[in-house]
Amino acid sequence: MSVLVTGATGFIGRRLLERLLAREGDVYALARPQSVARLERLARMLAAGDRVKPVAGDLSAPMMGIDHEWIREHAGYVEHVFHLAAVYDMQASDKANELVNVGGTREAVAVSNALRADCLHHVSSVAVAGSYAGTFTEAMFDEGQPLPHAYHRTKFESERIAREDSRIPWRVYRPAIVVGDSRTGEMDKVDGPYYFFGLLDVASRLPSALRLPAPRLGATNLVPVDFVASAMDFLAHEPGLDARAFHLVNPEPQPTLDVLNVFARVAGAPRLRGVLPRATLDLPMQLGVVREVLLPQLGIPAAAIDHAFFTCTFDSTAARQALLDSGIEVPPLEEYAPVLWSYWKEHMRDGLAAAP
Numbered sequence: 001m002s003v004l005v006t007g008a009t010g011f012i013g014r015r016l017l018e019r020l021l022a023r024e025g026d027v028y029a030l031a032r033p034q035s036v037a038r039l040e041r042l043a044r045m046l047a048a049g050d051r052v053k054p055v056a057g058d059l060s061a062p063m064m065g066i067d068h069e070w071i072r073e074h075a076g077y078v079e080h081v082f083h084l085a086a087v088y089d090m091q092a093s094d095k096a097n098e099l100v101n102v103g104g105t106r107e108a109v110a111v112s113n114a115l116r117a118d119c120l121h122h123v124s125s126v127a128v129a130g131s132y133a134g135t136f137t138e139a140m141f142d143e144g145q146p147l148p149h150a151y152h153r154t155k156f157e158s159e160r161i162a163r164e165d166s167r168i169p170w171r172v173y174r175p176a177i178v179v180g181d182s183r184t185g186e187m188d189k190v191d192g193p194y195y196f197f198g199l200l201d202v203a204s205r206l207p208s209a210l211r212l213p214a215p216r217l218g219a220t221n222l223v224p225v226d227f228v229a230s231a232m233d234f235l236a237h238e239p240g241l242d243a244r245a246f247h248l249v250n251p252e253p254q255p256t257l258d259v260l261n262v263f264a265r266v267a268g269a270p271r272l273r274g275v276l277p278r279a280t281l282d283l284p285m286q287l288g289v290v291r292e293v294l295l296p297q298l299g300i301p302a303a304a305i306d307h308a309f310f311t312c313t314f315d316s317t318a319a320r321q322a323l324l325d326s327g328i329e330v331p332p333l334e335e336y337a338p339v340l341w342s343y344w345k346e347h348m349r350d351g352l353a354a355a356p
Contacts, residue, residue: 001025004078004115006059006108007085008052009038011188012123012178015229016082021048023237028078030057030064030085059085059104064111071114079118080236083108086123086158087151094150101154105161113167120170121236122162126221126249126314127155128174137315138174138245159245169242171235175228176221176249176314182336183226185343193222193259197344200260203269210270217256217274218309221249223330230328231319238322247316250330256309262333266341 003020007013008029020027031039031054043052058065085108087100105122112120129136130152132145141163147153162170179194180187187194203212228248235246257274264271323329 001080002028002074002078003080003082004028004030004055004074004111004117005082005084006030006064006104007083007123009035009042010084012175012225012228012232013084014042015181015225016084016232017042017052018046019229019233020082021046021051025079026053027051028053028055028074030055030059030066032056032058059107060099062107062110063114064104064107066111071111074115076116078115080121081108081112081115081117081119082121082123082232082236083112083162084123087154097150097154101151101158102161105158106165109161109165113165117168119236119242120162120166120168121232122159122170122172123232124159124162124172124174124245125155126174126176126247126310127152128159129310129312129314130156132312134312135315136312138247138318141245171241171243172245173228173232173235174245174247174249174314176223176247178225178228179222180224180340180343181226182224182331182339185336185339185341187225187340187343187348190348193220193263194344194348196260197263197267197341198349200264200267200269201345201349203264204267206270208268208270211273212270213275214257214272215274218311219313220254220256220259220309221314222254222259222333223248223250224336227328227330230326231323234326234328235319235322241322244318246319246322247314248319249314249316250333251316251320253313254333259333262337263341266338 001023002025005013005017005020005027008017008031017027017029027048029039029052033056036054039052039054046052055066055070063071083105085100085104087097109120126136128141130145130147132143141159147156159172162172177192179192231246231248235241257272261271
């Protein structure tokens with residue numbers, strides 16, 4: 001087996017790389033010149049020897065900037081292409097989302113076609129559902145759903161490119177909000193529920209027996225990065241799964257207040273009670289002083305509030321069925337929340353982030 005990976009040094013990518021190295025074959029990883037040293041450092045951490053082979057390129061360049069001779073020599077040899085490189089940031093500019101998510105996918109598909117790979121594995125996101133109301137299944141894609149943010153729009157468009165422009169078999173993986181490793185707690189940036197950890201840390205100075213009123217928030221969906229990487233690796237190598245999308249999500253309902261209260265319990269902070277209507281949050285969010293002054297002081301970007309709650313639930317029947325005999329499943333948040341919180345306090349509370 002021989003694979004080509006984009007985004008191998010990213011948060012999900014480096015964990016997928018570790019799992020791919022547990023299999024036989026060569027592992028090629030796209031790397032810009034300034035990133036080769038980082039990739040080599042990661043390979044040493046994984047005790048990979050010379051099995052991780054950098055491929056010079058740039059996701060924003062035609063054919064990902066890969067030398068045409070390299071593509072010609074490896075055509076028919078590279079069996080799997082894993083495309084993970086993307087912008088995973090609701091705060092990123094429209095231009096950055098378009099350049100990397102859409103343009104990068106277009107070039108990754110072109111390279112996969114030229115390599116005549118057995119399969120393109122495209123990492124999408126549940127963001128393709130946009131503001132769809134109801135249950136969004138793995139068989140659904142273009143349902144006319146509103147796509148209110150550049151991240152939603154570009155993840156949708158990049159998945160469309162993978163589906164329609166691939167001349168080789170493809171598989172799509174749609175993770176929910178990815179949090180730290182369920183065993184080590186390692187996380188690379190403040191995102192999702194982490195934006196509220198600072199508030200919980202401050203609130204931990206209050207009597208934990210207090211119950212604080214809060215707006216009735218919608219649902220969220222969290223999955224640890226080790227589950228995502230393990231599920232992708234397994235699903236990629238199972239036969240008979242081409243031309244399908246898989247939701248890598250928590251199959252159990254996760255009301256946002258319940259999630260925050262799990263972390264509040266770990267932090268020793270008062271619990272939140274959803275006794276206020278949602279409008280009590282919506283109205284202040286329309287005020288400039290809240291969006292431009294108060295939230296930044298709390299370290300919470302407005303986009304994190306605007307898109308913190310899903311309007312739909314994600315059915316993961318196909319993924320769970322395919323993973324049934326693998327032993328790979330989403331652990332209960334209550335089991336790994338303490339290690340996420342501990343890692344945040346030790347490594348991220350002061351703005352630090354993990355690095356490979």
